[in-house]
Amino acid sequence: MKSTNLYKGSLTTIILKLLNENDKMYGYEITQKVKEITKGELNITEGALYPSLHKLEAEGLLDVEFAKVNNRTRKYYKLTELGTQETVNKLAELEDYIRTMRALVNPKFRLQ
Amino acid sequence: MKTLSKNQIEELYVFTRKHYVEWYDVQTELVDHLANGIERQWEINSNISFKDALNAEFKKFGIFGFSELVENKQRALNKYYRSLVFKELKTYLRLPSFLFLIITVYAFKTLLSTIGYKAYVLAAIIVLMLAVSVCHMYRAKKAIRRRYANTGKKWLFDAAVMELGGFVHVSFLLIQVPNFDRFSMLQTGVGTLLVSTVVILYFMVFYISTRIVPKIIKENMKKRYQELYL
Structure with a gap:
């Protein structure tokens, strides 16, 4: 995807959705998972990912835990109960948005 | 690998x-x-x-x-800090503590209405607020330095405590108050009541953000980040 601005509004939803499916993930893993799922079409930048993760953590939607991996400490993110509820709301919002955009971009031709 | x-x-x-x-x-x-x-x-x-x-x-x-990332994390943590302050404040705005708040505001208003040199009293209060804020920042900064000297680590939530989630900057805005209307508000009953309410609420917020919330936030962070503390 050439324009990164297009996905920025949905970044929170993408993160919540991935964590909903994967129990716990760390920052780098999220960037790689998105790249893998979208076959390299969507590239989440570090400068966008971490502020979103930290915001979600501060809002109580994400919890964190740490593990020692290869001489270093890894910070994992996982959904809280509130985060799980919010994921449902955010996904519904995003689906509505996609539907609206589709109607705008590709309106069905009707004969009156 | x-x-x-x-x-x-x-x-x-x-x-x-x-x-x-x-x-x-x-x-x-x-x-x-x-x-x-x-x-x-x-x-x-x-x-x-x-x-x-x-x-x-x-x-x-x-x-x-990394600077943008750090700034954004600091902003998010400050917002979390403020949300904790407002959550605590709400508990004081319920009965019976709400009655105590009304009595305190009324007592302060009466005091302001009866004494002369109201402007000086208010100016002294503003100076006191500023002094308390500066003192808090100095002590918090010293605590960060002490912890760094002992452990070699600095924590972002300590910075949020130092800035009181950004509230500390509000104290410095108070310097502007004398320029606004030269205390003309204190000439009317409603104005005195309004000023009294603001002053008492400010002290409540300050008390909550310096005494109650730091304990809550430190406990939360220690629980969440306990593996890093070890």
């Missing part, structure tokens, strides 16, 4: 410090991210040097490097 050595991890910590990330919790996350990126590059080409791989990973953070 080629992985980073202990020394290289230490070099990454130094690298983040050199790029103005002084908070250990933020450094740790960045170090792991950079390490993952470097190891990924080594998977593709194991001949890339550690330094070249590191520079390539750092470039991905954009022209501002």
Whole structure:
């Protein structure tokens, strides 16, 4: 995807959705998972990912835990109960948005 | 798979410090991210040097490097701090403590209405508020330095406590108050009541943000980040 601005509004939803499916993930893993799922079409930048993760953590939607991996400490993110509820709301919002955009971009031709 | 050595991890910590990330919790996350990126590059080409791989990973953070990330995290933490303050404040705005608040506001208003030199009293209160804020910041900064000297680590939530989630800056805005209307508000009953309410609420917020919330936030963070504390 050439324009990164297009996905920025949905970044929170993408993160919540991935964590909903994967129990716990760390920052780098999220960037790689998105790249893998979208076959390299969507590239989440570090400068966008971490502020979103930290915001979600501060809002109580994400919890964190740490593990020692290869001489270093890894910070994992996982959904809280509130985060799980919010994921449902955010996904519904995003689906509505996609539907609206589709109607705008590709309106069905009707004969009156 | 080629992985980073202990020394290289230490070099990454130094690298983040050199790029103005002084908070250990933020450094740790960045170090792991950079390490993952470097190891990924080594998977593709194991001949890339550690330094070249590191520079390539750092470039991905954009022209501002880590600074934007740190600022945003600080902002998010300050917002969390303020939300805790308002949550605590709400408990005081319920009965029976609400009655105590009304009595205090009324007593303060009566005091302001009866004494002469109202403007001087209010100016003294503003100076007191500023002095308390400066004193709080000084003590919090000293605590951060002391902890750093003992453990070699600085924590971002300590910075949020120092700034009271941004509330401390409100105190410094109070310097502007005498310029607004030269205390003409104190000439009317409603104005005196309004000023009294603001002063009492300010002291309540200040008390909650300096005495209650730091304990809550430190406990929360210690629980969440206990593995890093060890």
